[in-house]
Amino acid sequence: MSDPREGRAAEVEEVGPHIAGLEFRRRIGTGGYADVFLYRETSLNRDVAVKVVRETGLSEDEATGFVAEAHAMARLAHPHIVPVFAVGRAAHGRPYLTMPFYPDGTLFDRARTPLGVAEVLKTGVQIGSAVAYAHGAGILHRDIKPHNILRNPFGPALSDFGIAGTIADVGDRIIGMSIPWSPPEVLADSAAPGVASDVYSLAATLWHLLTTRSPFFREGDSEAALVRRIRLEPLPALGRPDVPATLEGLLRQSLAKDPGDRFSSMTSFVHALQDVQRQLHLEPTDVVLVPGRPPEPRGDRGDRDRAALAGVTRRRADREPAPATPDDTAAPDPEPVATAASGTAAGPRTPAVLVVLVLVMAAVLLLGLLMLYLRSGGAG
Numbered sequence: 608m609s610d611p612r613e614g615r616a617a618e619v620e621e622v623g624p625h626i627a628g629l630e631f632r633r634r635i636g637t638g639g640y641a642d643v644f645l646y647r648e649t650s651l652n653r654d655v656a657v658k659v660v661r662e663t664g665l666s667e668d669e670a671t672g673f674v675a676e677a678h679a680m681a682r683l684a685h686p687h688i689v690p691v692f693a694v695g696r697a698a699h700g701r702p703y704l705t706m707p708f709y710p711d712g713t714l715f716d717r718a719r720t721p722l723g724v725a726e727v728l729k730t731g732v733q734i735g736s737a738v739a740y741a742h743g744a745g746i747l748h749r750d751i752k753p754h755n756i757l758r759n760p761f762g763p764a765l766s767d768f769g770i771a772g773t774i775a776d777v778g779d780r781i782i783g784m785s786i787p788w789s790p791p792e793v794l795a796d797s798a799a800p801g802v803a804s805d806v807y808s809l810a811a812t813l814w815h816l817l818t819t820r821s822p823f824f825r826e827g828d829s830e831a832a833l834v835r836r837i838r839l840e841p842l843p844a845l846g847r848p849d850v851p852a853t854l855e856g857l858l859r860q861s862l863a864k865d866p867g868d869r870f871s872s873m874t875s876f877v878h879a880l881q882d883v884q885r886q887l888h889l890e891p892t893d894v895v896l897v898p899g900r901p902p903e904p905r906g907d908r909g910d911r912d913r914a915a916l917a918g919v920t921r922r923r924a925d926r927e928p929a930p931a932t933p934d935d936t937a938a939p940d941p942e943p944v945a946t947a948a949s950g951t952a953a954g955p956r957t958p959a960v961l962v963v964l965v966l967v968m969a970a971v972l973l974l975g976l977l978m979l980y981l982r983s984g985g986a987g
């Protein structure tokens with residue numbers, strides 16, 4: 608099995624649907640339930656990539672989840688997360704989202720030959736910091752893999768944020784989950800996906816970049832055999848003598864079968880990668896600090912987003928008991944987005960604080976005026 612998407616060619620759509628304001632150019636790629644097309648955005652005269660769910664791709668509930676999660680993803684502003692420009696529905700209610708077009712392709716394309724240790728460490732810190740930031744916002748990725756990391760001159764950018772998390776099994780096809788980089792607990796459905804599942808998938812991705820294949824890949828394997836090995840067999844040797852033992856060791860720890868044996872947060876995984884950089888006398892890659900927090904959605908639309916996201920969370924609650932909570936703060940923890948569990952509402956306190964502030968200032972001003980008046984009265 609060289610690529611999990613083999614055999615889906617028959618489903619692929621070659622021509623994108625009509626979307627107002629966009630001119631179809633060509634198909635760029637294909638995923639489990641959607642195709643990605645290049646369009647020209649006529650008003651701004653720029654290329655955009657548009658991911659369109661296939662007509663047979665998702666149920667109406669899942670399509671609503673796709674849109675809700677795209678709204679959540681649009682609130683994540685990070686230099687290593689692909690931004691969302693717009694989300695909408697094409698003909699027949701097919702959801703789509705538009706994003707920047709990355710002409711250099713993905714890290715899956717890049718990893719046809721092994722990447723150097725320094726580049727892998729840098730990529731790990733950059734993508735890890737993006738995931739840590741999202742964890743702080745209460746969003747798990749759930750589908751980190753080389754195909755979902757797009758390349759641009761400013762560094763790698765992670766796409767499909769959270770969208771995979773809304774998508775459950777469709778009939779007997781498992782979608783929104785990419786077996787070669789998926790953790791054993793998710794494949795066995797024995798534990799809810801959590802922070803440790805994202806740690807596993809990022810480690811499997813870095814392993815892939817070092818070796819050109821996912822950790823348990825074997826040529827000609829069936830999906831079932833691959834799943835069995837990921838779940839039950841010990842990790843093979845990395846087989847790269849130039850990779851320091853510390854790096855192989857921390858990848859092995861992150862690829863532990865038991866989620867409890869992995870790094871407990873994405874931030875601690877990122878710090879461990881930086882330690883290897885220091886050990887190799889490489890400049891540690893900055894953990895990107897994002898000032899502020901993802902903006903809360905406003906008005907009716909925001910309420911609908913929150914409700915939809917809460918619905919999605921509820922739907923998956925049996926598999927996802929705890930929201931993501933990194934245990935330290937190299938990437939700042941933005942205000943969590945509202946979920947069924949948290950029901951976060953940051954806004955209502957702000958006006959009350961303002962009123963108190965204004966009242967205190969007015970009282971101080973009045974007191975000052977009174978003292979001036981009394982003083983001038985005494986002098987006179």
Ligand SMILES: Nc1ncnc2c1ncn2[C@@H]1O[C@H](COP(=O)(O)OP(=O)(O)OP(=O)(O)O)[C@@H](O)[C@H]1O
Nearest residue numbers: 635636637638639640641643656706707708709754
């Ligand atoms: N913004 C983009 N710019 C350029 N190419 C892209 C962009 N987004 C996706 N692609 C290409 O389209 C392919 C399919 O992307 P898509 O997100 O649909 O699938 P996937 O992530 O591989 O699978 P799945 O979404 O089912 O997990 C990617 O592998 C990539 O080659």
